[in-house]
Amino acid sequence: MGDTGLKRHGRDRRPGGNDVARLAGVSQKTVSRVFNNEPNVTTDTRERVLAAAQQLGYRPNGAARALLTGRTYRLGVVALGTSHFGPSSLLVALERAARSINYALSIANSFEDDPSGLAEAVDNLLAQGVDAIILSEPVDDGEEPLVVDVPVLTLGAAPVVHAPTVLSVRAAEGGDAAAAATRHLLDLGHRTVHHIAGPQRWWAARERLENWRHTLVAAGADVPEAAEGDWTAARGYEIGKVLARDPGVTAIFAANDEMAIGAIHALHEAGRPVPGEVSVVGFDDIPVAAHVWPPLTTVSSDNAELASVGLNYLVDYLNQPDSPPAPPPKHVHNLVIRDSTAHPPATEKGDTRA
Template sequence: MSKRRPPGGTDVARLAGVSQKTVSRVMNGEPYVSEEVRERVLSAARKLGYRRNTAARALNLGRFHRIGVVSLGSSLFGPSTSLVALERRAREIGYALSVVNTFEGEEGGIMKAVESLLEQGVDGIVLSEPIDEGQVFRIDPDVPVLSLGELPGLDGPRVVITGAAGVGSGLLATEHLLGLGHATVWHVAGPSPWFAARDRTRGWRQALAAAGAPEPPPLEGDWTPASGYRAGRILAANPEVTAVFVANDDMAIGVLRALAEAGRAVPEQVSVVGMDDIPAAGYLSPPLTTIRQDFEAIAAHGLALLVEQIESGAGTAIHDDLPPHLVVRRSTAPPKEST
């Protein structure tokens, strides 16, 4: 069965009752079109699901030298650091960035952002910190796509995935604590819609299972110190807790505060490992053991792979992660009975 062709400018012109030239003028934002006609054309385009053929425009005009970024609107350390790194690296290699922010709970936000960027005209798309929007994600754009993290359903010959080392990070953190002699490791997870949070939890579970250690019920936070503090109060009240892997450093700060208030000394009574290695991590009391993610290097590496796809026209999918690193500081130690 042949694939149904997408709607074209002639279809829009026919439905709106105008010429193809008028459709072209409206889509290109040219003057000398009345507001009534403009709205009629745009309404017809929306009804048909018409999208300008930006790939054809690029062939006629040359590449746009512009990369679109779908970014979760967030001031969190990881997403914001990645966005700055993407912009810096893009400028260095002669590309501009167009950024569209999405927000948690926005239905179909990623797909809407991708459509918006394609209509603007971009040579490639970056998906930064994708989250689960409660629907099966399918994308088949005319340009290469870089995902900074796993996004189930995203596949194709021009897809680049990097920054998806969450499972390995969870493994590394949990294995460090088990290696110190702790019987098990508790977990303060990130918010479940985030694929990165799910991967870190999966790594934690895999490490416990491999060691034959019992799996305590995880506590879920929202990446903020306040949510870590709430989880930390629950953990502090449980004398069986001797080791905790926290899915990011901000929540780990809250956990440390709650343990201190409860008189549970770190690391003498409870060891804590965070993740991200934010600038403050080495200056906490005690300095925080954490899993370092070099967000700047990950973003720059991923962008280089994406631009290689753009400029070579290659059609090979790439999955290439930079490994995380354990940074051992003074918030972890063997359990008291093992010393």
């Protein structure tokens, strides 16, 4: 690729799509297809167009694209106004994934203490003319369904939505995260697993609690009463102090890592070592989880993969709205086994487990 020759009346001018097409040796329509992330473009051609665009410093004009296509190439994300690791890291991953496919994001927060926050956040995004709505970590706003007049993508559990099309990315069959965490503790020989649940207005917290309960029932194990937390280490510590007083507690699954770490603090303080007397599993695999003592067994949800899978699924549909949506893709969680889980202590009469 040689001299770009972008001059107008002796001055440099802004490169256009036709300049990219000329430099890459393709048609202007092909350039449009690449930047609109449309199908039927070979990998070699796509890379050639992107290389030419980078050399020229070309950026597609969003307003012009909207006039030509009737789309804004902007997606609305309903997020929670929270600093907790799971929601905040997913939001960063969504922004990064959107940028990689030449989409912009508009973000509206749905605050946990606002009973009408979800509907108001959606209305705010629709007023900006977004092409679709993404529900990321929604909370329950009541019994009324959410009404949206553009396609909706839900990531994980979500409320009832009335929309032209509702797409969803859920955990892979047989690989549900909470179930895997609970089964891991049962497979180690623990007779049951206690649960420190997340706040039940969160759909994700409900899903984890239900899958924990279902796994215990399916295994024929007792189902202890779950204790509802608030995602914080402080609340995990308070619940951990109560659980530490019960000698029958040998395994705990917490709905996030912060509560798990708080519970471990309480257990150590009560003289109940982890995992010597009590095994603990968390959720999220926050960066510090591998560096607490003992290193925490937890569920790792690859938010970068979830964001990429979800956005590509949504954009594929937006590019071909007259075709039936593809089958929903599945998102796989991974159980990361570290040193906070072990076989239960052999303290009961006739129990020979080591």
